[in-house]
Amino acid sequence: MRFRKIHGAGNDFVLLTDLGPADKREWPKEAERLCARRTGIGADGLVISSRVSDEPTVLEVDCFNADGSVATMCGNALRCAAWAAQCDQGFRTMQLRMAGVLHEATVDTNSVWVTAEVGAIEPRVLQTIINGRPTWFDSAHTGTEHVVAVVDDVDAIHAEVVGRVVRHHKNVAPIGTNVNFVQRLGRQALKIRTYERGVEAETLSCGSGAVAAVVVATMRGLVAKREVTVHNRAGEPLTVRPHHDRPERAAWVGGPVTQTFEGVYA
Numbered sequence: 001m002r003f004r005k006i007h008g009a010g011n012d013f014v015l016l017t018d019l020g021p022a023d024k025r026e027w028p029k030e031a032e033r034l035c036a037r038r039t040g041i042g043a044d045g046l047v048i049s050s051r052v053s054d055e056p057t058v059l060e061v062d063c064f065n066a067d068g069s070v071a072t073m074c075g076n077a078l079r080c081a082a083w084a085a086q087c088d089q090g091f092r093t094m095q096l097r098m099a100g101v102l103h104e105a106t107v108d109t110n111s112v113w114v115t116a117e118v119g120a121i122e123p124r125v126l127q128t129i130i131n132g133r134p135t136w137f138d139s140a141h142t143g144t145e146h147v148v149a150v151v152d153d154v155d156a157i158h159a160e161v162v163g164r165v166v167r168h169h170k171n172v173a174p175i176g177t178n179v180n181f182v183q184r185l186g187r188q189a190l191k192i193r194t195y196e197r198g199v200e201a202e203t204l205s206c207g208s209g210a211v212a213a214v215v216v217a218t219m220r221g222l223v224a225k226r227e228v229t230v231h232n233r234a235g236e237p238l239t240v241r242p243h244h245d246r247p248e249r250a251a252w253v254g255g256p257v258t259q260t261f262e263g264v265y266a
């Protein structure tokens with residue numbers, strides 16, 4: 001089967017497009033196999049994208065985390081799928097459906113933008129000690145579960161260790177959560193580190209996490225209700241801006257997409 005290895009601002013995926021009817025597999029197991037860093041292709045997730053409508057252009061996009069669990073929203077996977085549709089078929093604007101939710105997408109020269117739905121925001125859902133300091137996390141649903149802590153210095157945090165503890169915290173059981181540590185850099189800039197559920201590790205960037213970070217930072221009055229640049233571990237920032245028509249309910253997230261290589265696997 002042909003695949004693309006592709007990343008959205010450092011969040012990397014194995015991407016399969018327009019599979020034929022014979023290409024049926026047990027996708028959760030396949031995701032685990034393909035995403036394995038040592039024995040597979042290596043990725044944070046497996047993404048399967050198929051065109052289901054021409055007018056308007058609609059892609060059905062499924063995303064599995066590296067452990068085989070289903071991601072109900074993955075901003076970077078959507079951005080990668082939109083990039084590939086532009087590359088293969090020339091579409092610059094399209095809709096993408098993931099887990100039953102329609103997202104808009106626009107492919108510009110240097111950035112691919114998709115929309116994320118903003119749901120419930122809950123302040124202070126859980127607390128943990130970080131570097132000796134009690135630290136609160138707020139939750140923001142951006143198509144999937146995220147908690148966000150605002151801290152002084154994201155680089156001083158052992159994101160992998162604290163992230164794993166918070167991801168399993170009793171207040172977010174049983175489904176758990178993605179965990180974001182955010183530092184304010186100014187009225188329109190944040191720095192972020194994200195521990196991803198389903199990858200069970202820190203990833204280099206997370207689209208829905210960037211939106212959650214901006215939603216929480218806006219609620220706390222730390223950033224302006226405008227475009228915010230979110231600096232991540234990849235050094236390839238994502239930009240989050242309020243949706244023009246539904247600023248409280250949706251946001252655009254945009255940034256680079258890079259294809260690393262293509263291949264064939266058995």
Ligand SMILES: N[C@@H](CCC[C@H](N)C(=O)O)C(=O)O
Pocket residue numbers: 011065070071072073074075076077144145178196197198199205206207208209
């Ligand atoms: N990296 C993604 C989020 C992926 C989903 C997450 N791991 C989950 O299962 O909730 C993004 O770019 O949004």
